Amino acid sequence: MNTIEKFDKHVMHSYGRYPLVMQKGEGRRCTDENGKTYIDFGSGIGTNSLGYCDEKWADAVCTQVRTLQHSSNYYYTGIQAEFAEKLCETSGYDSVFFSNSGAEANECAIKIARKYSFDKYGKNRHNIITLVKSFHGRTIATLSATGQESFHNYFFPFLEGFINVNANDIDDLKSKLDNTVCAVMLEYIQGEGGVNALNQDFVNAVFELCADKDVLVIADEVQTGAGRTGKFLAGEYFGKKADITTMAKGLAGGIPIGACLTTEKCSNVLTAGTHGSTFGGNPVACAGGIAVLERLNSEGFLDEVSEKADFIRKELEKCSEVESVSGIGLMIGIKLKTKTASDIAKKALDKGLLVLTAKDKVRLLPPLTISMEEIKGGMKILIDILEE
Numbered sequence: 001m002n003t004i005e006k007f008d009k010h011v012m013h014s015y016g017r018y019p020l021v022m023q024k025g026e027g028r029r030c031t032d033e034n035g036k037t038y039i040d041f042g043s044g045i046g047t048n049s050l051g052y053c054d055e056k057w058a059d060a061v062c063t064q065v066r067t068l069q070h071s072s073n074y075y076y077t078g079i080q081a082e083f084a085e086k087l088c089e090t091s092g093y094d095s096v097f098f099s100n101s102g103a104e105a106n107e108c109a110i111k112i113a114r115k116y117s118f119d120k121y122g123k124n125r126h127n128i129i130t131l132v133k134s135f136h137g138r139t140i141a142t143l144s145a146t147g148q149e150s151f152h153n154y155f156f157p158f159l160e161g162f163i164n165v166n167a168n169d170i171d172d173l174k175s176k177l178d179n180t181v182c183a184v185m186l187e188y189i190q191g192e193g194g195v196n197a198l199n200q201d202f203v204n205a206v207f208e209l210c211a212d213k214d215v216l217v218i219a220d221e222v223q224t225g226a227g228r229t230g231k232f233l234a235g236e237y238f239g240k241k242a243d244i245t246t247m248a249k250g251l252a253g254g255i256p257i258g259a260c261l262t263t264e265k266c267s268n269v270l271t272a273g274t275h276g277s278t279f280g281g282n283p284v285a286c287a288g289g290i291a292v293l294e295r296l297n298s299e300g301f302l303d304e305v306s307e308k309a310d311f312i313r314k315e316l317e318k319c320s321e322v323e324s325v326s327g328i329g330l331m332i333g334i335k336l337k338t339k340t341a342s343d344i345a346k347k348a349l350d351k352g353l354l355v356l357t358a359k360d361k362v363r364l365l366p367p368l369t370i371s372m373e374e375i376k377g378g379m380k381i382l383i384d385i386l387e388e
């Protein structure tokens with residue numbers, strides 16, 4: 001049996017996979033089992049933020065594996081303390097709960113929002129407003145939060161207490177933000193929903209209306225965070241700091257991680273026994289996270305992310321098949337005039353380039369460390385396919 005046959009025999013068929021068996025990666029290129037190499041414009045859906053097997057990151061991770069690979073959260077570890085300190089300093093937040101994925105980080109945010117409200121106002125103020133076309137994860141609570149009907153199938157009953165508002169529709173928001181609501185949860189740029197950035201007026205309205213009513217703002221920065229947009233958090237673009245921000249994906253450079261960050265207001269909501277995670281704050285993930293933060297905080301790194309993004313956007317705008325380019329920084333959505341995104345992704349794979357799709361768009365989330373030479377190589381492949 002070859003790898004794909006073995007895989008399909010034993011792994012559940014919950015993904016529509018490409019016929020590519022990844023074997024190894026180096027820098028921003030990966031190699032399949034037949035030795036074919038690919039320039040990676042997807043970084044494992046925005047996760048390999050420093051590319052494949054970055055040397056400093058790999059050293060930090062391997063050293064930690066050989067020192068202490070896991071410890072129960074009933075004990076303290078120096079490495080979790082160090083990562084938490086660096087993450088709070090970098091993000092401007094006061095405290096963090098670590099988990100292992102974006103969905104779990106959002107579960108934590110949902111629990112904090114509901115408990116914050118319960119502690120202060122009692123029952124019946126548990127509703128959370130989320131946006132149409134949002135994506136918050138695959139657990140039952142985060143699927144319930146996700147504002148896309150196509151995700152609300154099969155697994156009934158979903159969790160009550162989520163109300164959807166149209167993105168960028170201030171009147172819709174005002175009409176639904178009543179005294180049953182404890183939080184508004186948003187992605188500044190909806191990723192899975194099609195790489196759609198919110199507009200500034202709407203974001204302003206969310207923060208103003210929520211502040212008036214002591215309703216918390218939860219920013220889901222699972223995809224937009226950790227330097228993806230050229231800022232550490234996309235909220236910085238909008239001049240906003242949510243009460244709660246969730247992160248995952250690129251935060252530890254490819255090791256499972258989730259982080260739920262809170263301002264001082266919510267730092268003491270979770271008390272002993274109210275939340276937990278066996279693997280959350282795992283020492284190896286924390287070592288990976290520290291290596292990522294050190295690189296993101298290094299002189300000029302995030303400016304370079306923006307410069308690289310500008311170059312890609314300008315190249316795309318010159319292409320006759322491109323209708324429009326969306327997103328911020330290295331989170332790029334490409335709306336096409338005549339071709340379909342999934343066909344482009346398949347053709348790109350054939351030609352040695354990995355790209356993603358989001359709804360009807362081609363989506364690019366390249367590693368933040370991608371070089372200009374790799375960008376030019378990948379863009380040549382992509383533009384040639386688009387203009388074919």
Ligand SMILES: Cc1ncc(COP(=O)(O)O)c(C=O)c1O
Binds near residue numbers: 222
């Ligand atoms: C904005 C957003 N939130 C949450 C998630 C879920 O993250 P995970 O797959 O790590 O649970 C994703 C994943 O794509 C995401 O893009």
